[in-house]
Amino acid sequence: xxxxxxxxxxxxxxxxxxxxxxxxxxxxxxxxxxxxxxxxxxxxxxxxxxxxxxxxxxxxxxxxxxxxxxxxxxxxxxxxxxxxxxxxxxxxxxxxxxxxxxxxxxxxxxxxxxxxxxxxxxxxxxxxxxxxxxxxxxxxxxxxxxxxxxxxxxxxxxxxxxxxxxxxxxxxxxxxxxxxxxxxxxxxxxxxxxxxxxxxxxxxxxxxxxxxxxxxxxxxxxxxxxxxxxxxxxxxxxxxxxxxxxxxxxxxxxxxxxxxxxxxxxxxxxxxxxxxxxxxxxxxxxxxxxxxxxxxxxxxxxxxxxxxxxxxxxxxxxxxxxxxxxxxxxxxxxxxxxxxxxxxxxxxxxxxxxxxxxxxxx
Amino acid sequence: xxxxxxxxxxxxxxxxxxxxxxxxxxxxxxxxxxxxxxxxxxxxxxxxxxxxxxxxxxxxxxxxxxxxxxxxxxxxxxxxxxxxxxxxxxxxxxxxxxxxxxxxxxxxxxxxxxxxxxxxxxxxxxxxxxxxxxxxxxxxxxxxxxxxxxxxxxxxxxxxxxxxxxxxxxxxxxxxxxxxxxxxxxxxxxxxxxxxxxxxxxxxxxxxxxxxxxxxxxxxxxxxxxxxxxxxxxxxxxxxxxxxxxxxxxxxxxxxxxxxxxxxxxxxxxxxxxxxxxxxxxxxxxxxxxxxxxxxxxxxxxxxxxxxxxxxxxxxxxxxxxxxxxxxxxxxxxxxxxxxxxxxxxxxxxxxxxxxxxxxxx
Numbered sequence: 184x185x186x187x188x189x190x191x192x193x194x195x196x197x198x199x200x201x202x203x204x205x206x207x208x209x210x211x212x213x214x215x216x217x218x219x220x221x222x223x224x225x226x227x228x229x230x231x232x233x234x235x236x237x238x239x240x241x242x243x244x245x246x247x248x249x250x251x252x253x254x255x256x257x258x259x260x261x262x263x264x265x266x267x268x269x270x271x272x273x274x275x276x277x278x279x280x281x282x283x284x285x286x287x288x289x290x291x292x293x294x295x296x297x298x299x300x301x302x303x304x305x306x307x308x309x310x311x312x313x314x315x316x317x318x319x320x321x322x323x324x325x326x327x328x329x330x331x332x333x334x335x336x337x338x339x340x341x342x343x344x345x346x347x348x349x350x351x352x353x354x355x356x357x358x359x360x361x362x363x364x365x366x367x368x369x370x371x372x373x374x375x376x377x378x379x380x381x382x383x384x385x386x387x388x389x390x391x392x393x394x395x396x397x398x399x400x401x402x403x404x405x406x407x408x409x410x411x412x413x414x415x416x417x418x419x420x421x422x423x424x425x426x427x428x429x430x431x432x433x434x435x436x437x438x439x440x441x442x443x444x445x446x447x448x449x450x451x452x453x454x455x456x457x458x459x460x461x462x463x464x465x466x467x468x469x470x471x472x473x474x475x476x477x478x479x480x481x482x483x484x485x486x487x488x489x490x491x492x493x494x495x496x497x498x499x500x501x502x503x504x505x506x507x508x509x510x511x512x513x514x515x516x517x518x519x520x521x522x523x524x525x526x527x528x529x530x531x532x533x534x535x536x537x538x539x540x541x542x543x544x545x
Numbered sequence: 546x547x548x549x550x551x552x553x554x555x556x557x558x559x560x561x562x563x564x565x566x567x568x569x570x571x572x573x574x575x576x577x578x579x580x581x582x583x584x585x586x587x588x589x590x591x592x593x594x595x596x597x598x599x600x601x602x603x604x605x606x607x608x609x610x611x612x613x614x615x616x617x618x619x620x621x622x623x624x625x626x627x628x629x630x631x632x633x634x635x636x637x638x639x640x641x642x643x644x645x646x647x648x649x650x651x652x653x654x655x656x657x658x659x660x661x662x663x664x665x666x667x668x669x670x671x672x673x674x675x676x677x678x679x680x681x682x683x684x685x686x687x688x689x690x691x692x693x694x695x696x697x698x699x700x701x702x703x704x705x706x707x708x709x710x711x712x713x714x715x716x717x718x719x720x721x722x723x724x725x726x727x728x729x730x731x732x733x734x735x736x737x738x739x740x741x742x743x744x745x746x747x748x749x750x751x752x753x754x755x756x757x758x759x760x761x762x763x764x765x766x767x768x769x770x771x772x773x774x775x776x777x778x779x780x781x782x783x784x785x786x787x788x789x790x791x792x793x794x795x796x797x798x799x800x801x802x803x804x805x806x807x808x809x810x811x812x813x814x815x816x817x818x819x820x821x822x823x824x825x826x827x828x829x830x831x832x833x834x835x836x837x838x839x840x841x842x843x844x845x846x847x848x849x850x851x852x853x854x855x856x857x858x859x860x861x862x863x864x865x866x867x868x869x870x871x872x873x874x875x876x877x878x879x880x881x882x883x884x885x886x887x888x889x890x891x892x893x894x895x896x897x898x899x900x901x902x903x904x905x906x907x
Contacts, residue, residue: 300750312842312906320750351746359747367736367758372820373790374732377724377783379823384713385721388662388682389827395757396729397827400820408814412801419798421739426791428735433781433788440777452770458734458762461741465751465759480674494853544674 186335188212188343190242192266194257195219196227198303199273200248201311204232206344209313215242219249227308238266244336247272250406251413255283262290269333270294271340275360276413277324277353291328295337298322298356299346300364306403317345324353361417368399368407369422375400428454477529479522480544481536493520496539497532548697550574550705552604554628556619557581558589560665561635562610563673566594568706571675577604581611589670600628606698609634612768613775617645624652631695633659633702637722638775639686639715653690657699660684660718661708662726668765679707686715723779730761730769731784737762790816839891841884844904855882858901859894 191207192215193200204214204227214233218224221235228235245267247257251274258270270293274280277296284294299321303310321341325334341348351359375397378386411418432454438447483489524532533543553569554577555562566576566589576595580586583597590597607629609619613636620632632655636642639658646656661683665672683703687696703710713721737759740748773780794816800809845851886894895905 300752302752302754314844319752322750349746349749355746359744359750362739362743362747363751363755366739367755369794369816370732370736370791371754371758371824372817373787373794374729375821375823375827376790376816376819377728377786377823378826379819381724381823381826382721384711384717385724386826387711387828388684388721389725390662390664390681392664392733392761393725393729394827395760396733397820397824398757399754400817400824404814404817404821407817408810411798411813412806412810415798415802419795419802422791422795422798424739425735426788426795428738429732429784429788429791432731432735433784436773436777436781436784439774440781444774448770448774451773452766454731454738455734455762455766455769457738457741458759459737459766461737461739461743462733462759462762464740464743464748465737465756466749482676491853491856491859494856497853 186332186339188243188336188339190238190240191215191244191246191340192217192238192242192261193227193233193246193248194261195248196224196232196308197248198306198308198310199299199301199315200246201227201230201232201308202301202313202315203246203248203273203299203340203344205230205311205313206316207340208233210343212343213242223308227311230308230311232308232311241265242267243269244340245270246340247274250274250409251276251280252283252409254280255287255289258284258289258294259287262293268293269336271297271323271333271337273297273299274413275364275410277322277351277356279413281324281326281353291326292330293333294326295329295333296324296326296353297337297341298324298360299341299344300360301346306406314345316341319346320349321346322349322351322356324351324356357414358417358420361414361421365411365414365418366421366425368402369411369418370425371397371400477524477526479524479529479533479536481520481522482542482544483520490520493536493541496536496541497522548694548701550605550698550701552600553577553606553608553702554579554600554604555589555595555608555610556623557610558586558594558670559610560668560670560672561661561663561677562608563589563592563594563670564663564675564677565608565610565635565661565702565706567592567673567675568678569702570595572705574705575604585670589673592670592673594670594673603627604629605631606702607632608702609636612636612771613638613642614645614771616642617649617651620646620651620656621649624655630655631698632656633685633695633699635659635661636775637726637772639684639713639718641775643686643688643715653688654692655695656688657691657695658686658688658715659699659703660686660722661703661706662722663708668768676707678703681708682711683708684711684713684718686713686718719776720779720782723776723783727773727776727780728783728787730764731773731780732787733759733762839886839888841886841891841895841898842906843882843884843898844906845882852882855898855903858898858903859884 190213193204194217196216196218208214215238216224216227216233216235217237224235245261247254249257254272254274275298281296299316301315301319323337338348435447435450537543552575555566556579558578558580570576577600578586578589578595578597579599586597607623609616611619616634616636637660643658661678663677663681685699700710797809797812899905
């Protein structure tokens, strides 16, 4: 018997809560929006995420989208009022909330913990997007006490949001996100912190490399303080291993600068090799290895209408453009458009565009 | 009197050397391509970068695009043969090559060191692009012995490539790139290295954050071993400061996990604040603060031709689309297209597109 999700109440209408509401509403679910700051819930409602306020009757699922440390409080309160048939949360750590949920005496049979692996640098309901979770993993951490109805409704939520449900133990989840999310965040912040008092003449040489390494350091500080604090030991474990490698690398660099260069160079090469190998394991955008796409670079003029003409000509080639990147020169005389297409169609497209007079590079 | 650049020989036709040749050829400069592996020079020639082989007469400028440790050897050889009126190099460090250039007894009056701040993860002549340097800083490090002709010809090269010349002392340059390029590279590698032996269940939770932090770890290992080795002390200085902050952060996390949480949280918050502030100093894509652009998000179907129709409709609104990002859902039913336009025209565009039946989000 398929579980049907008809009404959802979202507690906490920030980026994640509002994005969930937007996503399930598109699937015809009725949504109620509650936030400790009522103005924030009204903003979410104005964005089309549903009705501001508590539901007037029992709903299928309550989604608790508040910071990790507050999950248990909101859950016990909602359960006492009998708001929903089942309850889930979206906190980025899973062991701590479960500990507190148990300590608070919540009903475990109607609760399944969850964590959608999605986010943006921007926060709040205005940054919410119905497609935020599409193709992303969404971890569910049912306990042995979780009942079938709660499991079913939580899974239905994940699927309506276009995400992929992944079942994990809370501890395994917390160690995994320490590795692929929390430790990278803190390292990005530590690198960015080096730029705080650097000379202008140095900072102006920054390129895409340091920009990418530090991009997530722009994230919401209060939120990350909360996340890192709630997963402190697991994050410290990862960072201690990084610190060991880092002090090895610094020592190797000092020896290269001194006399003892040869062996030290091998150690440095090994760090770079491990970096290559580790990086190659990261899955592509949608949790799968990168598709075999090729880039077709085209130089265009900067008049309005050039892109339209290019896409219209590309459309004649009857193939799907998977992604586009445009690089403008600063003097705005010309731009380079990179069209990403299936690798086996790239040559066709390049030929077709050249025939129509486009300046295809490479 | 403006300095005119008519012929250039490039020694070393990898990514940078070939990109320079492509760029100056577009401006009508005659180019000769030499590489210690003659097949590589022939590949560059086949890409349209110029003629493979040594020039048959004196050229204006020789561009030495070989690893830092080899610059002096190539320079002294070319000067002995009297190949060019002036010489420059593009090595990513500047103090070590100059030291060796002096030690080798090169003629300093015809030499100006240089370093274009541009690159890609891919290497070799096939990855070269004529617009690689457009809008990027290009550091020149003339010595007090550098003559006016050499300075003029090196500056002319930078300008023909569309880059911005920036004059610096070799040591200041090396400390600057240690901070904004070399240290970030090694940190990215150290983070990526943590993924090498991580469980699949953890790696599959990777998102855009860790992907960005580690992106440059995919770079050419041999090249980076060379770069880091040639700037070892300056890189070690930056990384030692990072290591100090890192051990402070690990200690704070351990105290948060234990009893002594309150003060430790403040320390963690301070790291995140410094990261925010440092990140905000990084200039935008073209060395200037980001322009006041707005994003207009549009949901489209995934049939061929949808993009053409969208850009054609956007073109009717008579405004320039500065950049485009396309996010496809994995099931390929629909995509979200983000159009980046001047902030003061975003509402016009959204209204125009809605009127034509497009599903403009937000």
